Amino acid sequence: MSREGFSISLASPYAPGMDGIQKFGIALFVVALLFTVIGLFGPAANDPELFFYLGFIGSVVGLSIYTVRTYLNRPAGVQNNHIFTSSLTNRGLWGWALGIFLTGFYVALYWGSDEMWNGSPLVLLFNPLSQGLFNHPPDRWFLYSFIYTVSILIMGVRAILKYRHSNYQIVRTCSIMFFQLGFAFLIPQFLKSMSQPEYYFSYFWPLDYARLFPSTVDGMLSGGTIGIWMLIISAILTFIATPILTYFFGKRWYCSWVCGCGGLANTAGDPFRQLSDKSIKAWKIERWMIHSVLVFITVLTILLWVNSFLEGGIFGSISHALTKVYAFLIGQAFAGVVGVGFYPLLGTRVWCRFGCPMAAYLGLLQKYFSRFRITTNGGQCISCGNCSTYCEMGIDVQAYAQRGENIVRASCVGCGICSTVCPRGVLNLENGSTHTDRENANPITFGNDGIGLRKGI
Amino acid sequence: MTAQKHIIIIGNGIAGITAARHIRKRSDHHITVISAETDHFFSRTALMYIYMGHMKYEHTKPYEDWFWDKNSIILKRAYVSKVETNSNSILLDSGERLTYDELIIATGSVSNKFGWTGQDLKGVQGLYNYQDLESMEADTKGIERAVVVGGGLIGIEMVEMLLSRQIPVTFLVREASFWDNVLPKEESEIINRHIRSHHVDLRLKTDLKEILSDEKGTARAVLTGDGEEIACQFVGLAVGVHPNISFLKDSGIETDKGILVNEKLQTNFSNIYALGDCAQLRQPREARRAIEAVWYTGKMMGETVAATICGNQTDYNPGIWFNSAKFMDIEYQTYGYVSAQLKEGEESLYWESKDGVRSIRIVFQSATKSVVGFNAFGIRLRHKVCEQWIKTGTSVDEVVSSLKKANFNPEFFKKFEKEVIF
Numbered sequence: 001m002s003r004e005g006f007s008i009s010l011a012s013p014y015a016p017g018m019d020g021i022q023k024f025g026i027a028l029f030v031v032a033l034l035f036t037v038i039g040l041f042g043p044a045a046n047d048p049e050l051f052f053y054l055g056f057i058g059s060v061v062g063l064s065i066y067t068v069r070t071y072l073n074r075p076a077g078v079q080n081n082h083i084f085t086s087s088l089t090n091r092g093l094w095g096w097a098l099g100i101f102l103t104g105f106y107v108a109l110y111w112g113s114d115e116m117w118n119g120s121p122l123v124l125l126f127n128p129l130s131q132g133l134f135n136h137p138p139d140r141w142f143l144y145s146f147i148y149t150v151s152i153l154i155m156g157v158r159a160i161l162k163y164r165h166s167n168y169q170i171v172r173t174c175s176i177m178f179f180q181l182g183f184a185f186l187i188p189q190f191l192k193s194m195s196q197p198e199y200y201f202s203y204f205w206p207l208d209y210a211r212l213f214p215s216t217v218d219g220m221l222s223g224g225t226i227g228i229w230m231l232i233i234s235a236i237l238t239f240i241a242t243p244i245l246t247y248f249f250g251k252r253w254y255c256s257w258v259c260g261c262g263g264l265a266n267t268a269g270d271p272f273r274q275l276s277d278k279s280i281k282a283w284k285i286e287r288w289m290i291h292s293v294l295v296f297i298t299v300l301t302i303l304l305w306v307n308s309f310l311e312g313g314i315f316g317s318i319s320h321a322l323t324k325v326y327a328f329l330i331g332q333a334f335a336g337v338v339g340v341g342f343y344p345l346l347g348t349r350v351w352c353r354f355g356c357p358m359a360a361y362l363g364l365l366q367k368y369f370s371r372f373r374i375t376t377n378g379g380q381c382i383s384c385g386n387c388s389t390y391c392e393m394g395i396d397v398q399a400y401a402q403r404g405e406n407i408v409r410a411s412c413v414g415c416g417i418c419s420t421v422c423p424r425g426v427l428n429l430e431n432g433s434t435h436t437d438r439e440n441a442n443p444i445t446f447g448n449d450g451i452g453l454r455k456g457i
Numbered sequence: 458m459t460a461q462k463h464i465i466i467i468g469n470g471i472a473g474i475t476a477a478r479h480i481r482k483r484s485d486h487h488i489t490v491i492s493a494e495t496d497h498f499f500s501r502t503a504l505m506y507i508y509m510g511h512m513k514y515e516h517t518k519p520y521e522d523w524f525w526d527k528n529s530i531i532l533k534r535a536y537v538s539k540v541e542t543n544s545n546s547i548l549l550d551s552g553e554r555l556t557y558d559e560l561i562i563a564t565g566s567v568s569n570k571f572g573w574t575g576q577d578l579k580g581v582q583g584l585y586n587y588q589d590l591e592s593m594e595a596d597t598k599g600i601e602r603a604v605v606v607g608g609g610l611i612g613i614e615m616v617e618m619l620l621s622r623q624i625p626v627t628f629l630v631r632e633a634s635f636w637d638n639v640l641p642k643e644e645s646e647i648i649n650r651h652i653r654s655h656h657v658d659l660r661l662k663t664d665l666k667e668i669l670s671d672e673k674g675t676a677r678a679v680l681t682g683d684g685e686e687i688a689c690q691f692v693g694l695a696v697g698v699h700p701n702i703s704f705l706k707d708s709g710i711e712t713d714k715g716i717l718v719n720e721k722l723q724t725n726f727s728n729i730y731a732l733g734d735c736a737q738l739r740q741p742r743e744a745r746r747a748i749e750a751v752w753y754t755g756k757m758m759g760e761t762v763a764a765t766i767c768g769n770q771t772d773y774n775p776g777i778w779f780n781s782a783k784f785m786d787i788e789y790q791t792y793g794y795v796s797a798q799l800k801e802g803e804e805s806l807y808w809e810s811k812d813g814v815r816s817i818r819i820v821f822q823s824a825t826k827s828v829v830g831f832n833a834f835g836i837r838l839r840h841k842v843c844e845q846w847i848k849t850g851t852s853v854d855e856v857v858s859s860l861k862k863a864n865f866n867p868e869f870f871k872k873f874e875k876e877v878i879f
C-alpha cells in the first residue's frame with residue numbers, strides 16, 4: 001500500500017490536468033449528483049421527475065462527457081499510466097472509500113427491509129422511468145437493475161474508448177452492453193409489465209441456481225406455453241448450447257461476451273482489474289472454492305428433485321435449509337457483497353474466479369474439452385509482467401508466455417486484455433482446429449537451436 | 458548424476474537466473490547467485506512501466522519470493538569486487554571470500570557516458586538498473602523540461618516515461634533519423650512522425666556538447682553541438698551500454714569489450730563461463746554479433762551453459778535473429794536479417810498503411826528469391842512461421858501469397874494480408 005494513495009487527491013499526482021470540456025463534465029456531474037443527493041433526503045419522493053432528469057440523468061451525462069473527453073484526449077494505445085500511483089485504483093483512501101460504499105449498498109439491497117426501501121426517495125426517484133417505460137412502480141430490484149445497466153453502458157463506452165486500438169475489445173464490449181441492455185434489462189422488464197414471468201434469457205443454471213429447482217420448473221409448467229418454452233430453453237442452454245459453444249470458443253463466449261457479472265467486471269470494474277491476487281496460493285484456494293460451490297449447487301439441485309419425487313420425504317427439511325444457506329452465502333453474500341462491493345480492494349472477478357458455479361462448469365469444459373487457447377509468440381516474451389498484472393482472473397500469464405507455452409487454464413475468461421497490453425505482441429486468443437494440440441510445454445526458449453525443441457530434461 | 462559441485466553465479470539478471478534454474482532442473486549442484494542490485498530477480502525490461510505507474514516493483518518479479526528457497530537456489534545480496542582465479546574464489550565487498558567449482562559471470566551492462574562535461578551532475582543519468590529508476594523518480598519530481606540524448610530503444614523509452622508525467626521533452630538524436638543505423642529509412646520515418654505526434658521536441662542531427670550546472674551541482678541546461686542552450690532539469694543519457702566487467706581487471710580472465718568466450722560460453726578458464734550482456738563471443742555465428750545485449754540471448758545462453766555444466770556439452774546457437782520493441786504506441790517485430798541499407802544482392806518489398814503507422818517489409822535475395830528477413834510495425838507476425846520461411850529459404854512469392862499464415866494479430870483486427878500490396 002503506497003502512502004501516496006492515502007492523500008486526499010483522487011487523481012494520481014502525475015496525471016495530466018483537465019481541459020475545459022473535462023472540467024465542464026465533472027462540474028455537471030458533481031452539481032447534478034449533489035442535487036440528486038439533496039433529493040434523496042425527501043424532496044425526490046414528491047417530485048421524482050425533477051430529480052430524476054436534472055439530477056440522475058444530469059450526473060450520468062456529466063460523467064459521460066468527462067469520460068469520453070478524457071479518453072479522446074489521449075492517443076489510441078495502452079492507457080495504464082498512473083494506475084498504481086492513483087489512490088482509487090491502488091487500494092488507497094479513495095479505493096477503500098468506494099469499497100466500503102459499494103459493500104454498504106449491497107448489504108442494504110439484500111438484507112434491508114421492505115419498509116426501508118418501498119416508498120424511499122431513492123426508489124421513487126426512478127418512478128418516471130419505471131412507469132413511463134414499463135407501466136409499473138419501481139422497487140429496489142428495478143433500481144438495482146437500472147443502475148447496473150447504466151453502469152455497464154457508461155463504463156462500456158469508456159472501455160471502448162480506452163481499448164480502441166483493439167477491435168477485439170471493441171466488439172466484445174459492444175456484445176456485453178447489448179446483452180445487458182436487452183436480455184438483462186429491457187426484455188425482463190417488458191415481460192414483467194405484460195404480467196409474464198420476469199425471465200432472464202442470459203442467465204441459466206447453475207448461475208441462476210433456482211432455474212432448475214423443482215419449484216421453479218413447476219411454476220413455469222403452470223405458466224402455459226410460454227412457460228414451457230422457457231423451461232425448454234433453459235435446459236438447452238445449460239446442457240447443450242454451453243458445451244458446444246465452449247468447445248468451439250472457450251468459456252469466453254459466456255463469461256466475457258454475455259454474462260452480466262462479467263459484463264460489470266469488464267466495464268465498471270475495468271479500473272480495478274489489476275488488483276487480483278496472482279500468487280500460486282490464491283490459485284489453490286480458487287480451485288477448492290469454485291469447485292466446491294459447483295458440487296454444492298449440483299447436489300442441492302438433485303436433493304430438491306429427490307425430495308420432490310418423495311413428496312417431502314426424508315430430505316425435505318435438509319434441502320430447504322440448504323437452499324437458504326446457498327442463497328444467503330453464495331447468491332447474496334458472495335456474488336453481490338463480496339463480488340462487486342470488494343472491486344476496489346480485491347479486483348473485479350472475485351466472484352467469477354472463486355465462487356461462480358457456472359464459471360466452474362464452463363472452466364472444466366474449457367480445460368478438458370475446448371479448442372480455445374492463448375498462444376504465445378515464439379521467443380518474443382521479455383517477462384515484463386504486464387499480462388499477469390492486468391489479468392483479472394489472477395492467472396500468471398507471464399509464467400507461460402516466458403516459456404513459450406500456450407495458456408490453457410480453466411479460469412481464463414478470454415477477456416483478451418493480456419494480449420491487448422502486451423508490449424511485444426506475444427499473446428493471442430485462438431480457437432484451434434482441435435482440442436488435442438493445445439499443450440506445448442517446453443522448457444527451452446523458442447529458437448535456441450543449440451538445444452533445440454526437445455521435451456523434458 | 459555427477460558429483461555435487463558448488464556453482465557460483467554472479468548476476469541475478471535473466472542470464473544468470475536462467476542458468477541457475479536450468480542447472481537446478483538438471484542436477485542437485487549447490488547453486489549460489491550473487492547480485493548487488495536487488496534481492497530478487499526482476500525484469501529490467503519493465504523498469505519503464507514502474508515509473509509510468511503500470512506496475513509496481515513486485516509485479517516485475519517473474520517468480521514469487523518462495524521460489525528460490527523451494528528450489529535450493531541460494532540468493533546473496535553482495536558486490537563481487539574480485540575474482541581470484543588461482544584459488545577458485547571470489548571476494549565480496551564485505552570482505553567475505555567464497556570458493557567455487559564452476560563460476561558463471563552474468564553481470565550485464567553499464568550505461569555509456571562519453572566523457573561529456575557535466576555528465577556526473579545531479580539530474581543526469583542513464584537508465585539501466587533499479588537504482589537508476591529510483592534516482593529518475595527523485596530527480597524528475599516537479600521539473601519543467603527534460604532532455605533525452607540518444608535515439609535508440611532506451612532513449613525512446615525514457616521519452617515515453619517522462620511524457621507520462623506531463624514533463625516536456627527535448628529528444629536529441631545524433632543521426633539524421635531515429636535509429637537509422639538499424640531501421641531502413643521508411644520505418645525510421647514512421648517513428649520520427651510518431652515521436653513528433655506525441656509533442657516531443659525531436660531534434661535530429663543534433664548531438665550533445667556539454668551539460669551545464671547550477672550552483673548546487675544540478676543540471677540546469679544542455680549545450681548542443683550547434684551551440685544552442687536548452688534549459689532543463691533532467692538529462693537522460695541513452696547512448697548505449699557496454700559490458701559490466703571492470704571488476705575483472707587483473708583476474709586473468711581474458712576480455713576485450715566484453716568477456717571473451719568460446720562456443721561453449723567458456724572463458725580462458727575452463728571452469729569459468731560468461732553469459733548475457735557481458736559476454737563477447739570469440740567467433741559469433743554467421744550474421745550474428747559478438748555481443749548481443751538483448752533479453753532472449755541471455756536466456757538462451759543460460760539454457761546452454763546449464764546443459765554444458767551438467768555434463769551435456771552444448772554449443773551456443775541462437776538460431777535466426779529476432780527481436781521486438783515498442784516505440785510509444787507502435788509495436789515493432791523483426792525476424793531474420795533486415796539491415797538499414799539493403800545488402801548487395803538483396804531486394805525488399807515494403808508496404809505501409811495509409812495512415813502511416815503500420816508497415817511490413819520483406820527482404821529477399823534477388824537471385825534466389827529466398828526471404829531473409831521481416832520487419833513489422835503496428836502488426837504482429839508469427840515467430841514460428843517467419844522463422845520457418847527464413848530457415849527453409851522460402852521464395853518471396855510464396856511468402857506474399859501465404860502471408861496470412863504469419864498473421865498474429867488478435868481476432869477482429871483488419872486482415873492486413875488483404876490490405877498489403879507490395
Ligand SMILES: Cc1cc2nc3c(=O)[nH]c(=O)nc-3n(C[C@H](O)[C@H](O)[C@H](O)COP(=O)(O)OP(=O)(O)OC[C@H]3O[C@@H](n4cnc5c(N)ncnc54)[C@H](O)[C@@H]3O)c2cc1C
Nearest residue numbers: 468470471472492493494536537564565733734750751752
Ligand atoms: C530499460 C531497458 C529496457 C530494455 N528492454 C529490452 C527489450 O525490450 N528487449 C530486449 O531484448 N532487451 C531489452 N533490454 C536489454 C535487456 O534487459 C538486457 O539485455 C538483459 O537484461 C541483460 O541481462 P543479463 O542477465 O545479461 O544482465 P543484467 O540483467 O544486467 O544482470 C546483471 C546483474 O549483475 C549484477 N552485477 C554486476 N556486476 C556485479 C558484481 N561485480 N557483483 C555483484 N553483482 C553484480 C548487476 O547489478 C545486475 O543485477 C532492456 C534494457 C534496459 C536497461
Ligand code: SF4
Nearest residue numbers: 381384385387401422
Ligand atoms: S507476454 Fe507480453 S506482457 Fe506478458 S510478460 Fe511477456 S512480453 Fe510482457
